[in-house]
Amino acid sequence: MAEMDNKELDKMLQAAFDASSKLYQERGFQRRVGFGKRPALVSVDLANAWTRPGNPFTCDQEKMDNEIIPSMQRLLKAFRAQNLPVVHVTTAYEITDRDAPFTDMGLWHNKIPVDVVDLADKDLWAIDSRIAPVEGEYTLLKKRASSFHGTELAGILRANDVDTILVTGVTACACVRQTICDGIADGFRPIAVREAIGDRVPGAVAWNLFDIDAKFGDVKSTDECVAYIDGLAGVAAAAE
Structure with a gap:
């Protein structure tokens, strides 16, 4: 049913x-924002609390196992082959007592159960082992929905001459969307990788990708993104 x-x-x-x-x-x-000259892969919250079953933040497991993780593996292979920047984003909090007089959760715990993602429990916020970071890749810890808000992400990307961000992860309606919206606001070309984005709620991915594609970034398939990344090697060779 x-x-x-x-x-x-x-x-x-x-x-x-x-x-x-x-x-x-x-x-x-x-309109199309298009691919730029130097991309980075920004993978949002593909950590165990979101990718594995049994947690409040757990996303659609069928899509996670059969689409998102395999798509990420293909993207990571392509990025690593070209030695391009990869940023793995996760979320966790140091002060998770909701009654504490001061907490790094801000007010968000009054809406969603962010208090369960305790910094002390690394297994929860660690990136899924199937797409684990390798040497030379960066793991960014955020506190809010956007990977840009209050973080070093924009500065790191600019320092590495990045003009395009291929965004993957969860959730389509919150952290992925906010990252893409802030990405274009900060002057980057956002590309949402269709098969590598998920959510918990039926219809949320389709609706948000449609709206993102209309207003904030381009939605491209994994095949298109991998072809673009692979093509950069030819461009670099021709420039030598």
């Missing part, structure tokens, strides 16, 4: 997207 409901939801969403695309295009939306 759930599968049938999801299929019906997908049909309804696609019909809405088709109608909205016509309106958007008539009004000048859905």
